[in-house]
Every structure is written in C-alpha cells, then in structure tokens.
Amino acid sequence: MRILFIVDDVPHSGSAGGYQIVFQRLSRLAARGHEVGVACFCDPEKQHLGDELRESVRWVKLVPRPSLQRHAILARALRFRRPWWFARAYSPHMEKVVGDMVEELEFPVAVAEFSVMGQYFLLNPHLPAVRRVISCHSSPWFSCLRALGVHRPGSHAWCALACRMAGMKRFEFTVYRNADWIITLSPSERYWLLTMAPGLDISIVPPGVDITHFVPRPAEKTEKAVMFMGRFADETNVDAVLWFASSVWPRVVSRHPEMRFYIVGPEPPPAVRTLAKVDSRIVVTGRVADVRAYLERARVFVCPVRFGSGLRAKVLEAMAAGVPVVSTVLGMEGIPAEPGGNCFMADKPEMMAAYVDLLLNDLNLNREIGLAARRTMEQHFDWEKLINSLESLLQRMVPAESADSRA
Incomplete structure (x- = not known):
C-alpha cells in the first residue's frame, strides 16, 4: 500500500x-x-x-x-x-x-x-x-x-x-x-x-521503543548524575529544564555537591545554555549522535514537564535503557506507571529532589526500579x-x- x-x-x-x-x-x-x-x-x-x-x-x-x-x-x-x-x-x-x-x-x-x-x-x-x-x-x-x-x-x-x-x-x-x-x-x-x-x-x-537498541546498564557503573533529554524547539522542554534547575537542582546538589546534570537534545536556547555557564556541574550537550552514551552514564533520568500533553518518547527510551525515572505526574501520561515500582512521580520540588536523592544513594533500589521499567517497556511498548x-x-x-x- x-x-x-x-x-x-x-x-x-x-x-x-x-x-x-x-x-x-x-x-x-x-x-x-x-x-x-x-x-x-x-x-x-x-x-x-x-x-x-x-x-x-x-x-x-x-x-x-x-x-x-x-x-x-x-x-x-x-x-x-x-x-x-x-x-x-x-x-x-x-x-x-x-x-x-x-x-x-x-x-x-x-x-x-x-x-x-x-x-x-x-x-x-x-x-x-x-x-x-x-x-x-x-x-x-x-x-x-x-x-x-x-x-x-x-x-x-x-x-x-x-x-x-x-x-x-x-x-x-x-x-x-x-x-x-x-x-x-x-x-x-x-x-x-x-x-x-x-x-x-x-x-x-x-x-x-526499540528494546534491542536500548539495553539496561549496570547501576554500579553509572556516574552520580541526573539527565534530561528533549528537543528544545518545544517550549515544554525548555520550561521543564529551567524549572528543575531553579527549584530541584539546588536541593539535590546540597546533598551531592559532586554530581552532574546532563541536558541532552538539539536546539537549546540561550536560557538553557546559560545554565552551564553559571554552574560547571551542568552540561548542555546540544544535539548528540547517540543518546545511549548519556543514558549509560546517568544514574537517574528526570522528566519535570509542567505542561503539554501526549506520551513522551524520552521517558520510553530512558525506561527501556533501565534508567530509573523521576517525573511529574504529567510526564508519565500514557505510560502504565507504578510509583515506587517502575518509576517515582512528584510534582513538588522537595519531593522530586528526595526521590532523586534516594536513587542516587541506594544502588539496589536503583537497579530494581530500572529493571521494572525495562519490563514495562518490553510488555507494552515493543x-x-x-x-x-x-x-x-x-x-x-x-x-x-x-x-x-x-x-
């Protein structure tokens, strides 16, 4: 046809x-x-x-x-x-x-x-x-x-x-x-x-999501880092990064001063690029050839979107790669989310920071959440x-x- x-x-x-x-x-x-x-x-x-x-x-x-x-x-x-x-x-x-x-x-x-x-x-x-x-x-x-x-x-x-x-x-x-x-x-x-x-x-x-392309990584081989990825021509992603950087990130680095925040995706505007200039722990990559290199590094994936609608491919890819996701409730829309089972969800900055902190510290929990997320992708999103x-x-x-x- x-x-x-x-x-x-x-x-x-x-x-x-x-x-x-x-x-x-x-x-x-x-x-x-x-x-x-x-x-x-x-x-x-x-x-x-x-x-x-x-x-x-x-x-x-x-x-x-x-x-x-x-x-x-x-x-x-x-x-x-x-x-x-x-x-x-x-x-x-x-x-x-x-x-x-x-x-x-x-x-x-x-x-x-x-x-x-x-x-x-x-x-x-x-x-x-x-x-x-x-x-x-x-x-x-x-x-x-x-x-x-x-x-x-x-x-x-x-x-x-x-x-x-x-x-x-x-x-x-x-x-x-x-x-x-x-x-x-x-x-x-x-x-x-x-x-x-x-x-x-x-x-x-x-x-x-291509479950043969994205494969789980060992939690113990990750960096102490969080990651977000998205296309920044979409204002939803710009707002998500700026909100996380101003409201959640300071709470996280107060407990983990050595950690990094990878912001991955094409067309980051000046407001997003400026984040890396004022904090050397924030890395704004722009377009990358393969996002898997960053999914393998990151210990936690964050999806702090506050508006928009639809199902977010970025979350599917992170879950398929076995990276535990901490998201707003909106960010998990359309995905069979099990809070505390295959992801964590929080709309308040202090709760989001607490979940990120938990997954950074507890590698066994990190691994369990990541593998449960992977199973969800295999069952529902092949x-x-x-x-x-x-x-x-x-x-x-x-x-x-x-x-x-x-x-």
Missing part, C-alpha cells in the same frame, strides 16, 4: 521526541513492503538528512520551512486566517506539494503527523480525493491551556500565550472534523479530544507489536482493491 506522511521537520534515525516516533513508523512500514512517501519541511542545514531518509522510504520531498520570525508568522496568520500555532507551520508551497504528490503518485491514504500538519487537508485546492488521517501527538489547544495554568495570570508570558491562542480551539477542531480518522498516542489524549468533539473517529496507536496497530488501521482505511491497484 502507498502511504504519504506529512511532517513539519525531517524525521531521521537521530531524531528526538515525536520525530523519532514518526521515523520509526514510516521506516518500519517501509520495511514491511509498503511504499512510503514523505513531504516535510526542511531547514537549509538539514538537507543531508533528506538523503538519509531516502534510504528508508521511496519518495521524499523537502519543502523550505516558512519563516519563524514573529512578524512573518503574524503576517501569515492575518493573510491566511489561521491561528498563531497553525500559521507557524503554514506554507502555500507545502499545500501544493502535498496535493501534487497525492495526485501524481496516487496515494490512497495520507497521514499528517502532528495536529498542525492536518491543516494541509483543510480547504487545500490542490488536494485530490484521499483518505486523511491526523496523528495527534498532543493537542495544541490543550497544551496551551495547561501552559496558562503554569504562568502567573497577567504576566507577560501569560498574556503572550493567551493572545496566540486566539481562534485556536475552533480552528484545531475544524481540522480534526475534516479528517477521516484521528489517532492519538494515549487514552488520555483521546478522552480529551472526544470531550471537546464527541463525534470524532479516534483510535489509540501508542508509540513504541515497536514490532505496536506497528501492527498502525498498519491495520491504515489498511482498513483503504479498500483492498484500491491498495492493490497502487502497489
């Missing part, structure tokens, strides 16, 4: 977060014999990643990313009547590319990865008849609503976010209603969408099992004779 994926960045083997989920989906479907195409935005410095992607799928079309300058986003929002978060990812060029690929290559089904890319199914004058699936990794409206609860009402950040949310709810759910099917990563995300729009057709298709769900859903979307005629 031919399947077109529409993505707002180039998915590749070294991708972080949701883009790693996308890469695993399309590459594993291609490995099963499906003819996969990808239309994605690409920055000039990432052109080489398109060549890597072409090794996994049959067709790749790289589209220049629209400007992310504030005035340019505002201009697109006003001209094309789209809310801020959707205007950030809107390009008439991409609209035409998607339509042309569907028509010329006769794709029977297209998958928009991330909700903002679902707008290319809505009022697209270039788009022929095609089955439209939106993969909602996290609802932009719901994520922003949670972010409002974190910022102080009336503050600059709160007001800026409130302004950018104007018109978002109505537009986002219009995009969903225009699709033939929605898939979410977790039951909680599905519940939220159905609460807002009961008539939507939604299936849960969880992401997986990619080879979960890709069956996505494949079956897409096959149900397309009549057999239609899929066969395009094979």
Whole structure:
C-alpha cells in the first residue's frame, strides 16, 4: 500500500521526541513492503538528512520551512486566517506539494503527523480525493491551556500565550472534523479530544521503543548524575529544564555537591545554555549522535514537564535503557506507571529532589526500579507489536482493491 506522511521537520534515525516516533513508523512500514512517501519541511542545514531518509522510504520531498520570525508568522496568520500555532507551520508551497504528490503518485491514504500538519487537508485546492488521517501527538489547544495554568495570570508570558491562542480551539477542531480518522498516542489524549468533539473517529496507536537498541546498564557503573533529554524547539522542554534547575537542582546538589546534570537534545536556547555557564556541574550537550552514551552514564533520568500533553518518547527510551525515572505526574501520561515500582512521580520540588536523592544513594533500589521499567517497556511498548496497530488501521482505511491497484 502507498502511504504519504506529512511532517513539519525531517524525521531521521537521530531524531528526538515525536520525530523519532514518526521515523520509526514510516521506516518500519517501509520495511514491511509498503511504499512510503514523505513531504516535510526542511531547514537549509538539514538537507543531508533528506538523503538519509531516502534510504528508508521511496519518495521524499523537502519543502523550505516558512519563516519563524514573529512578524512573518503574524503576517501569515492575518493573510491566511489561521491561528498563531497553525500559521507557524503554514506554507502555500507545502499545500501544493502535498496535493501534487497525492495526485501524481496516487496515494490512497495520507497521514499528517502532528495536529498542525492536518491543516494541509483543510480547504487545500490542490488536494485530490484521499483518505486523511491526523496523528495527534498532543493537542495544541490543550497544551496551551495547561501552559496558562503554569504562568502567573497577567504576566507577560501569560498574556503572550493567551493572545496566540486566539481562534485556536475552533480552528484545531475544524481540522480534526475534516479528517477521516484521528489517532492519538494515549487514552488520555483521546478522552480529551472526544470531550471537546464527541463525534470524532479516534483510535489509540501508542508509540513504541526499540528494546534491542536500548539495553539496561549496570547501576554500579553509572556516574552520580541526573539527565534530561528533549528537543528544545518545544517550549515544554525548555520550561521543564529551567524549572528543575531553579527549584530541584539546588536541593539535590546540597546533598551531592559532586554530581552532574546532563541536558541532552538539539536546539537549546540561550536560557538553557546559560545554565552551564553559571554552574560547571551542568552540561548542555546540544544535539548528540547517540543518546545511549548519556543514558549509560546517568544514574537517574528526570522528566519535570509542567505542561503539554501526549506520551513522551524520552521517558520510553530512558525506561527501556533501565534508567530509573523521576517525573511529574504529567510526564508519565500514557505510560502504565507504578510509583515506587517502575518509576517515582512528584510534582513538588522537595519531593522530586528526595526521590532523586534516594536513587542516587541506594544502588539496589536503583537497579530494581530500572529493571521494572525495562519490563514495562518490553510488555507494552515493543515497536514490532505496536506497528501492527498502525498498519491495520491504515489498511482498513483503504479498500483492498484500491491498495492493490497502487502497489
């Protein structure tokens, strides 16, 4: 079957977060014999990643990313009547590319990865008849609503976010209603969408983790270090690191002055890089070739996210590697968490610091929690099992004779 994926960045083997989920989906479907195409935005410095992607799928079309300058986003929002978060990812060029690929290559089904890319199914004058699936990794409206609860009402950040949310709810759910099917990563995300729009057709298709790629490490060979990883173009990750560094880290280093904090992931903004300048025990790596090198070092993985939604691939990878996780309750959303069994959860800085301290000191407990986390990944998040769900859903979307005629 031919399947077109529409993505707002180039998915590749070294991708972080949701883009790693996308890469695993399309590459594993291609490995099963499906003819996969990808239309994605690409920055000039990432052109080489398109060549890597072409090794996994049959067709790749790289589209220049629209400007992310504030005035340019505002201009697109006003001209094309789209809310801020959707205007950030809107390009008439991409609209035409998607339509042309569907028509010329006769794709029977297209998958928009991330909700903002679902707008290319809505009022697209270039788009022929095609089955439209939106993969909602996290609802932009719901994520922003949670972010409002974190910022102080009336503050600059709160007001800026409130302004950018104007018109978002109505537009986002219009995009969903225009699709033939929605898939979410977790039951909680599905519940939220159905609460807002009961008539939507939604299936849960969880992401997986490559349990052969991530393997447990001996706790006694780790450093006295904590680790966070994520893609810092996502404001959720920026806020998580800054909150941990200001509210939790001082409590931890007061008990363990020799320890380190590894912050791993691409595109760290100045506010995150500054952390390493004011404290030599904090290491900001930027993009790394292989996160496993840091997962092997770290004694504890922290996920202090305070807003956002969806299931976090970073937590799956840490748990698969047998690194015990200390997270906010929100950070474990969509994962069968057993506090004190396969993870620890805390929303208060003092409790999070206490759990980190416990896992730093007690290597036997560290090992037990890590191995329990690994078993959870093996039981619930093995990619080879979960890709069956996505494949079956897409096959149900397309009549057999239609899929066969395009094979």
